[in-house]
Amino acid sequence: QKEVEQDPGPLSVPEGAIVSLNCTYSNSAFQYFMWYRQYSRKGPELLMYTYSSGNKEDGRFTAQVDKSSKYISLFIRDSQPSDSATYLCAMSLLSNDYKLSFGAGTTVTVRA
Amino acid sequence: NAGVTQTPKFRILKIGQSMTLQCAQDMNHNYMYWYRQDPGMGLKLIYYSVGAGITDKGEVPNGYNVSRSTTEDFPLRLELAAPSQTSVYFCASRPGLQRENNEQFFGPGTRLTVL
Numbered sequence: 001q002k003e004v005e006q007d008p009g010p011l012s013v014p015e016g017a018i019v020s021l022n023c024t025y026s027n028s029a030f031q032y033f034m035w036y037r038q039y040s041r042k043g044p045e046l047l048m049y050t051y052s053s054g055n056k057e058d059g060r061f062t063a064q065v066d067k068s069s070k071y072i073s074l075f076i077r078d079s080q081p082s083d084s085a086t087y088l089c090a091m092s093l094l095s096n097d098y099k100l101s102f103g104a105g106t107t108v109t110v111r112a
Numbered sequence: 113n114a115g116v117t118q119t120p121k122f123r124i125l126k127i128g129q130s131m132t133l134q135c136a137q138d139m140n141h142n143y144m145y146w147y148r149q150d151p152g153m154g155l156k157l158i159y160y161s162v163g164a165g166i167t168d169k170g171e172v173p174n175g176y177n178v179s180r181s182t183t184e185d186f187p188l189r190l191e192l193a194a195p196s197q198t199s200v201y202f203c204a205s206r207p208g209l210q211r212e213n214n215e216q217f218f219g220p221g222t223r224l225t226v227l
Contacts, residue, residue, distance in 0.1 A: 004154075006154070008152045032214040034214065034215075041221070041223075042220060042221070043116075043202055043204075043218030043219055043220050043221055044155070044202070044218050045218070046215045046216075049214065049215070088154060088155070090155075092214055097143065097160065097162055097168070098143060098206060098214055098216075099145075099157060099160065099170070100155075100157075100214075100216060102154040102155040102156075103154055104152055104153055104154040105152075105154055
């Protein structure tokens with residue numbers, strides 16, 4: 001079993017739709033939960049982060065963490081063509097040299 | 113600040129050749145990491161360093177070596193290139209202090225093909 005599972009998609013939605021992405025994980029000790037966005041042929045960039053359980057909202061983006069279910073989600077409201085990218089979930093322990101465990105990434109295309 | 117820089121951007125190697133992927137950061141970050149990214153597989157940690165002179169293996173270290181003689185530079189060495197090392201390689205860094213978001217800053221990547 002992989003430590004972090006993420007459906008690689010691809011996911012294609014019309015402009016304005018809500019995009020829903022999720023990851024499951026097996027290590028209950030994970031404390032940091034992040035979403036990175038990666039445009040084609042670029043390096044990943046941090047999009048959202050959450051420490052422990054709960055919800056976090058930033059503009060059109062909402063990140064949710066449910067530690068009891070070992071499940072994290074990212075929602076993109078009013079999606080735009082500029083949101084077309086690969087979204088990678090990542091998580092880490094409280095210490096352990098801050099190493100990140102990544103999901104496979106989900107490729108999202110928002111159609112104009 | 114240039115952030116994290118990587119050279120070269122692209123490279124084609126023949127089986128058995130060796131090369132060094134360069135990585136540098138100008139943010140005075142203590143921690144540096146090397147990842148490889150294969151299609152549909154996410155990022156896998158190859159090696160990492162917590163400071164100059166200190167390196168450690170990640171999840172997939174076989175076939176690679178690293179060194180960290182300065183805070184700024186963290187080169188990745190491939191000694192005997194194999195087709196299985198065809199991948200996109202990313203270098204990343206982060207500050208040493210505990211931070212709420214645990215963000216790593218990534219370079220633009222090196223696309224390597226071994227034929």
